[in-house]
Amino acid sequence: MPVITYRQALNDALAEELERDESVFLMGEEVAEYNGAYKITEGLWKRFGDKRVIDTPISEAGFIGLGVGAAMMGLRPVMELMFWSFAYVAYDQIINNAGCVRYMSGGLINCPLVIRGPANGGTNVGATHSHTPENFLANTPGLKVVCPATPADAKGLMKAAIRDNDPVCVMENTLLYGDQGEVPEGDYVIPIGVADVKREGTDVSLIAHGRAVLTCLAAAHRLHEEFNISAEVVDLRSIRPLDEETVLDSVRKTHRAVLVDENKPFCGVSAQIATMIQEKAFDDLDAPVQRVCSLDAPAIYSPPLEIQQLPTADRIIQKVLAVCS
Amino acid sequence: MSVTRAEKPKKTGKSPVDYAKAPINADLTPKQKLGFLADMLRIRRFEQASLKLYQQGKMGGFLHLYIGQESVAVGTLALMGENDHAITAYRDHGHALVVGMSMNECMAELLGKATGCSKGKGGSMHFFAPDKNFWGGHGIVAGQTPLGLGIAFALKYKGLKGCCLTYLGDGAVNQGVFHESLNIAALWDIPVVYIIENNQYSMGTSLARSSAIKSCLAERATGYDMDWDIVNGENLYEVRAKTWDAMQRAHEKCRPAILEIDTYRYYGHSVADANAKKYRKPEEIEFYKQNHDPINLWENRLKEEGIADEAVIKKLDDAAKKEAAAAVQFAEDSPFPELESIFDDIYYEVDMGTESGQTGRHFFND
Numbered sequence: 001m002p003v004i005t006y007r008q009a010l011n012d013a014l015a016e017e018l019e020r021d022e023s024v025f026l027m028g029e030e031v032a033e034y035n036g037a038y039k040i041t042e043g044l045w046k047r048f049g050d051k052r053v054i055d056t057p058i059s060e061a062g063f064i065g066l067g068v069g070a071a072m073m074g075l076r077p078v079m080e081l082m083f084w085s086f087a088y089v090a091y092d093q094i095i096n097n098a099g100c101v102r103y104m105s106g107g108l109i110n111c112p113l114v115i116r117g118p119a120n121g122g123t124n125v126g127a128t129h130s131h132t133p134e135n136f137l138a139n140t141p142g143l144k145v146v147c148p149a150t151p152a153d154a155k156g157l158m159k160a161a162i163r164d165n166d167p168v169c170v171m172e173n174t175l176l177y178g179d180q181g182e183v184p185e186g187d188y189v190i191p192i193g194v195a196d197v198k199r200e201g202t203d204v205s206l207i208a209h210g211r212a213v214l215t216c217l218a219a220a221h222r223l224h225e226e227f228n229i230s231a232e233v234v235d236l237r238s239i240r241p242l243d244e245e246t247v248l249d250s251v252r253k254t255h256r257a258v259l260v261d262e263n264k265p266f267c268g269v270s271a272q273i274a275t276m277i278q279e280k281a282f283d284d285l286d287a288p289v290q291r292v293c294s295l296d297a298p299a300i301y302s303p304p305l306e307i308q309q310l311p312t313a314d315r316i317i318q319k320v321l322a323v324c325s
Numbered sequence: 326m327s328v329t330r331a332e333k334p335k336k337t338g339k340s341p342v343d344y345a346k347a348p349i350n351a352d353l354t355p356k357q358k359l360g361f362l363a364d365m366l367r368i369r370r371f372e373q374a375s376l377k378l379y380q381q382g383k384m385g386g387f388l389h390l391y392i393g394q395e396s397v398a399v400g401t402l403a404l405m406g407e408n409d410h411a412i413t414a415y416r417d418h419g420h421a422l423v424v425g426m427s428m429n430e431c432m433a434e435l436l437g438k439a440t441g442c443s444k445g446k447g448g449s450m451h452f453f454a455p456d457k458n459f460w461g462g463h464g465i466v467a468g469q470t471p472l473g474l475g476i477a478f479a480l481k482y483k484g485l486k487g488c489c490l491t492y493l494g495d496g497a498v499n500q501g502v503f504h505e506s507l508n509i510a511a512l513w514d515i516p517v518v519y520i521i522e523n524n525q526y527s528m529g530t531s532l533a534r535s536s537a538i539k540s541c542l543a544e545r546a547t548g549y550d551m552d553w554d555i556v557n558g559e560n561l562y563e564v565r566a567k568t569w570d571a572m573q574r575a576h577e578k579c580r581p582a583i584l585e586i587d588t589y590r591y592y593g594h595s596v597a598d599a600n601a602k603k604y605r606k607p608e609e610i611e612f613y614k615q616n617h618d619p620i621n622l623w624e625n626r627l628k629e630e631g632i633a634d635e636a637v638i639k640k641l642d643d644a645a646k647k648e649a650a651a652a653v654q655f656a657e658d659s660p661f662p663e664l665e666s667i668f669d670d671i672y673y674e675v676d677m678g679t680e681s682g683q684t685g686r687h688f689f690n691d
Contacts, residue, residue: 069475193685
């Protein structure tokens, strides 16, 4: 199996879907001639031309709204937000129009739209560029949200998102773009709504999405080496729809759960997971559910502090030790 | 094509140009002209019937009445061809009826019934009929303006010769997303025709208190190298002629345009508008009713042309009243949606029972 970067996996997914379906087009700031601010779309404009890969003015509300309208007409727009943080100026278009148009039309309209881009902190760009809005968007019935953590998941989920007939928000991570991993060749599609056990274990379940999955894997390695604790790592992959069974199966096996989330704690994704576990697996728990989230302040600029603001392996290990003692 | 601000026609009821002779109007048959009257009457009688239901407490939320503006929807939407599309804001009843939605499904939607056009899920502001190229019905001021752009973009992408008539009110011109849409439309040659229905008030705020340029809203198009025009909305011939010009430019050259159609609403911003008669004088409303009512003016025109007399007009009006009364009956007799239906029509994949729709949990109830 070839080893490629997360960036290349996304690029391959986009290229394959552009090739496969004439109704797919890419649009966003700097996606075409500049080859993408983060080079996710590198080479695609040259290969597919002006009609299929389109640079926009800096008008997120305008071009995301355009994408919603085009999707209502049956096209499959893949819209890049240079940062998911910029979605906040297009919020009305995403929530009210992409998210609600099917419902308000009584099912007469559907919106096969993909909005993609990085949604992460940890790059020292300050609070305005470091938002992780997966919880906000997953709070809207009508939208789907996926957060791939590995190159293989990035490719498979991106292809599934483009083929899906509902609006899908794909949240990537600039810190992962250079990561390498094995990615199956050919038409590799991962169904949306299926979690993945990234590491098996017996003593505690670490449940996470996006880059926090990798932090969990690092923590699990150290827990094994230093404390002889066997941690299972469950990658949600998809926030909405949510694979509850995989999470609950893991908790029923380990009887302990630590939820790790680069979201802020208040109404973050992990808050929903915690509720679900107490509702459906309370009797299986041997300890209270714990959470490790981003520290509850706007994303700080100062580089050494921002590292501490995001979930770290140390903080995860402390929480695990508290429930495994 | 575009006029300068100094040339903006005065609202006199009579245009300096005889737009009846414009190519798009010259060949109209008496039947078509009576059809326009019938449609305007249908809108008015539908809305008057809906107002009664609202006052009887049978409707929730908002009811934004179009009464007084009928000539705009009728004059513009009747021009739509196979590949022309339309989208509007929340004052959408008139547009819905003109594109061919039935009074029954619209009235039932107002009452939140399962037989409504959106199965009771949208309400007054959210009527849709994609099979009739009508894409709503949108509640957030100017939120529909980039959607119209996207619909027109899709037409061009598919190589279809059409345009999207995208309606907005005078208050919507001050929203940022409208300006983003104008820039993109002109930059990329998108065949969208923006139609500002200028009824002079954005809720309770007059144009003079909301727009830096007070005399003309369409002129903002010059900032985006876009064609624009001012239209006397009470003159159906003028509405048709100028809208057709803009549609032709969109069809042939993919050029967008802004039309500002002067019109007037008799009721408040919505029926719930407590100050409907405070921010303007009752005499002003009465003046418009007496002198600028688009239905009266069209009736007079048809009489002058020898196409209609009082008897013909009464017959059309009676038919509209009867249709509206039947729609009220239909709506009242219809059932409310079942509680289980609250989870339908959220995700296409779930509704269709596809593999994707059955993977993972989509709804988070107990």
